[in-house]
Amino acid sequence: MPRYMLTEELWSKLREILLQFSLYNKVGLRKTVEGILFRMRTGIPWRDLPEHFGEWNSIYKAFNHWSKKGIWKKLFNVLKTDSDLEWVFIDGSYVKAHQHSAGAAGGYDENIGKSRAGNTSKVHLAINAYGLQHVFTITGGHINDCTEAPALIKKVEGAQILIADKGYDSQTIRAEAEALEMSVIIPRRKNSIKGNKGLDWHLYKLRHLVENAFARLKQYRAVATRYDKLTRNYESIVSLACAFLWLPM
Structure with missing residues (x-):
């Protein structure tokens, strides 16, 4: 069983923000996000994602589509709203x-x-x-x-x-x-x-x-x-990593 990165508390907070971006609240949304986080943590090829998260191609397509829409950058921007810039x-x-x-x-x-x-x-x-x-x-x-x-x-x-x-x-x-x-x-x-x-x-x-x-x-x-391959997708991965570090704050 793959290790999860989101506790119930973190997922409830993250889910609330993601739904603000008009994402469809489907039953498998959490597993899709966990699959993307798993790939971010491990760096494995998308096609090698454990089946537990669902069809790898569906997870990649979701990541790529949300990357095109700038969802991961928006997530990071929402979480850093009260950043201390002294x-x-x-x-x-x-x-x-x-x-x-x-x-x-x-x-x-x-x-x-x-x-x-x-x-x-x-x-x-x-x-x-x-x-x-x-x-x-x-x-x-x-x-x-x-x-x-x-x-x-x-x-x-x-x-x-x-x-x-x-x-x-x-x-x-x-x-x-x-x-x-x-x-x-x-x-x-x-x-x-x-x-x-x-x-x-x-x-x-x-x-x-x-x-x-x-x-x-x-x-x-x-x-x-x-x-x-795409700068856009690598920026999304870095944005997601930054957002994940901000999430408990």
Whole structure:
């Protein structure tokens, strides 16, 4: 018997939110959602889902259809409504792209690029003051953190303090954050003539929270390794993982 991920309490909360998105409240809805969560946790091919959850193709079609409608992103957005943005930490992490993620039809850029680790994608993440995921973007692994940072910062408008490592030491990033009325805690590089006088090192030491957030996300194997051909579906998996971490809150 497969291990379930949802207690009765979590399922009742999740079901109430999902029904707000006009999902059909069919008898097998919970098993379908559990099947999707099982695949997220284990990373197995869809066709290898245990029969207990139902027909694998039906579960995949439900996931793909809900992904097209943006259901998983909406779920994440609903759960993070009261996110504490006093402090926001940002960072990026590589995700190895499995060979099964190659070959998407249509010739579109599906955010898989070459890096030192081979074919990879990158998750750029912003977390709130409690170490919970607030927003993320997906790029190819060849995209530098500094390049994507301005787009990520715009998604955390309303934050009071932005904290990042010295890899984000860029005047463009500082200007973007300050334009949104954020204080910036980013150490300057060794060759900087301005130095780090006045930097709040005590607050900077809390930057491990974003590393911890990545560690929690990557406990789910379909997040830690990208198996999905489409960026849309991989974003849905990451959104679902973030939502699952928010669900008990």
